[in-house]
Amino acid sequence: MAIYLTSESKVIVQGITGGEGTKHTALMLKSGTNVxxxxxxxxxxxxxxxxxxxxxxxxxxxxxxxxxAIEKTGADVSVAFVPPAFTKDAVVEAIDAEIGLLVVITEGVPVQDTAEFWAYAQGKKTRVIGPNCPGIISPGQALAGITPATIAGPGPVGLVSKSGTLTYQMMFELRDFGFTTAIGIGGDPVIGTTHIDA
Known part of the structure; x- marks a missing residue:
């Protein structure tokens, strides 16, 4: 029972040509994600x-x-690897385009910017995860973010965490059980999707 992200998800990367975007696009593809x-x-x-x-x-x-990108590919998920100064504009652009799921990996986004795009997202079609998060993984199906895809396989456990490294630790410790979906919601003062939402 994966949530938000499945093998059917079509993923685009905002900032695909940058250093982080390039590296993690390669890792997402390697994990089987339909980028x-x-x-x-x-x-x-x-x-x-x-x-x-x-x-x-x-x-x-x-x-x-x-x-x-949505028009040409049918994308329904975006992963943003955008420098902090440009993150708010990238998020607003994705919300305006009505992408279904937006995963904001960037850390160091000014809290005021996050508060503004969080407020902007209210009542709109886009679910925001992050910022400052490892993203979301449904092992064996898809990865949208930077979580190592090799630390655990599919199974019955769902995980929601504010800490990236503790997400990885829990996945590794419970690897014999496996995961439906693990979501790193981010540890910033203002985030999109909360524990309760997930």
């Missing part, structure tokens, strides 16, 4: 090369906006 493209307005129209879980080469398109 369908990325967003970087300055590099729109280009592609990035990666390798999927089966070892096949894939070329992912880079789009000018989240709205364009």
């Amino acid at each position: 369908v493209g990325g967003v970087n307005a300055r590099k729109a129209g280009t592609t990035v090369k990666h390798v999927d879980a089966d070892g096949n080469d894939v070329e992912l398109p880079v789009f000018a906006s989240v709205a364009e």
Whole structure:
């Protein structure tokens, strides 16, 4: 019973051409996630090369906006690897495009910016996880974030945590049981999805 993220999810990466975006796109693909493209307005129209879980080469398109990425790929999840100064704009863009799930990995986002985009998200279609979080993983199905996909497999346990490293620790300690979904909601003073929501 995975929540929010399944093998059917189509994932885009905001900041796919940056250092963190590049590294973690590769790891998400390796874990079997259906990554369908990325967003970087300055590099729109280009592609990035990666390798999927089966070892096949894939070329992912880079789009000018989240709205364009959704239109062209049917994406329903976005993972944001965007520097703190640009995070609020990236989140607002994703909310305006009505992406179903937005996972904000960035740490160091000004609390006022988070409070503003949290308020902006109220009553809209986008569920925000983060910021300053390891993201969400449904082992054996998909990973949206930076959680190591190799520390636990699928099973009956659901996990919601504020701490990234404690998320990894619990997954590893309970690896013999396995997980439906593990969500790192982030440890900042203001976050999107809370323990109670999840």
